[in-house]
Each structure stands twice: as C-alpha cells, then as structure tokens.
Amino acid sequence: MAATLRSQRPAADRFWAKVNKTDTCWLWTGAKTSRGYGQFTTGGRTGMAHRWAYEDRNGPIPGGLPLDHLCRTPSCVNPAHLQPVTQRVNILRGESVVAKNPAKTHCPKGHAYDEINTYVTRPYPGNPSGARQCRACDRERKRATSWKRRKNPQS
Incomplete structure (x- = not known):
C-alpha cells in the first residue's frame, strides 16, 4: 500500500522533498550513484536527479546534451548550477587528467x-x-x- 500512496503524490512534490537547499547548492538527499549523482524514479524509470531538476525548471535539455555542474558538486540539483554543454566541453571543464593536460x-x-x-x-x-x-x-x-x-x- 505504501507504494500506491507514494505513486499518487505528484513527482515534483516527491522530488523537491528530497532537496536540501543551502545558500549555494541544492543538495540531493535521496538515492545516489557510486559517484555521488542523485537518482530519481518517476513513471517506473530511474534517471539522474540533476537532469530532472533542470527540465522541471527550464524545460527540455537542448539536444539531450550533458549538463555540466558549474559548482563541481555531483549531488547538486540547483538548475542555476547546471549548464547544457557538449560532452567534450564537459570533460575539459572537469578535474581529470584529460582536462588538466589541455589546460x-x-x-x-x-x-x-x-x-x-x-x-x-x-x-x-x-x-x-x-x-x-x-x-x-x-x-x-x-x-x-x-x-x-x-x-x-x-x-
């Protein structure tokens, strides 16, 4: 019965109830991947919480592009901290060796x-x-x- 009650709540209510809004980042408190990115299930499908937040506030992500966390905090779902960019730009803005050498x-x-x-x-x-x-x-x-x-x- 708990699953039925949960599914009757609007997705937006369930989603935003799992967000801790600080002065800067909006931190996801629900399920996370091993790399710290939030996960959210709606309509029987699990997706990335930051993508759901961006689309909820800004509409569809252009061309399905990756979203770059400008704040570098994987659990942040603040749409103001998310920017659609190409995969190459997202990688080069990161902190990996692939990003450090060209810099x-x-x-x-x-x-x-x-x-x-x-x-x-x-x-x-x-x-x-x-x-x-x-x-x-x-x-x-x-x-x-x-x-x-x-x-x-x-x-």
Whole structure:
C-alpha cells in the first residue's frame, strides 16, 4: 500500500522533498550513484536527479546534451548550477587528467605552449588526437643527441 500512496503524490512534490537547499547548492538527499549523482524514479524509470531538476525548471535539455555542474558538486540539483554543454566541453571543464593536460600553459621545463613554440604530433593508437610537443625542448633534445654523436662517432 505504501507504494500506491507514494505513486499518487505528484513527482515534483516527491522530488523537491528530497532537496536540501543551502545558500549555494541544492543538495540531493535521496538515492545516489557510486559517484555521488542523485537518482530519481518517476513513471517506473530511474534517471539522474540533476537532469530532472533542470527540465522541471527550464524545460527540455537542448539536444539531450550533458549538463555540466558549474559548482563541481555531483549531488547538486540547483538548475542555476547546471549548464547544457557538449560532452567534450564537459570533460575539459572537469578535474581529470584529460582536462588538466589541455589546460597546461607551459611544458614541464617552463617553455610556453603557444602557437610558435608548440606542435602536435601525428595521431597514434594511444593518443588518437596527437600529442602537444614543445619545440624548444625538441631542439634541446636534438642538440644533445647531435653532440653525443659528434663526441663518440662509433656509437
């Protein structure tokens, strides 16, 4: 009987009853995924709570795009903190290695990654988009190799 009573409550009432509105984020207190994203079941289907909140307040998500949590809090369902973006933009805005490397402005030796000092290698199986390389470091490697060959021509 409890399931029948629950299903008679409007989805919006059930949803917003599971939201703790703080000064900034609106935190989901219901079921969550292992990564901390809220889950909400309505109409026999389980979906992501932040997507439900966005659509409830803003209408359909354009083109089914992913929603980027601008606040970086997975359990936040505040529609003001959610922005529809492409998957690439969502990944690059994140905190993973995939996001951190393109955000680097200098190579490990301190040379700037700019148009003049940077080139991209051809794609290869481990990196299908190619890899960013520093021209200054490449010149230094080539000079060192050339110097070693001149010093020891038999090698």
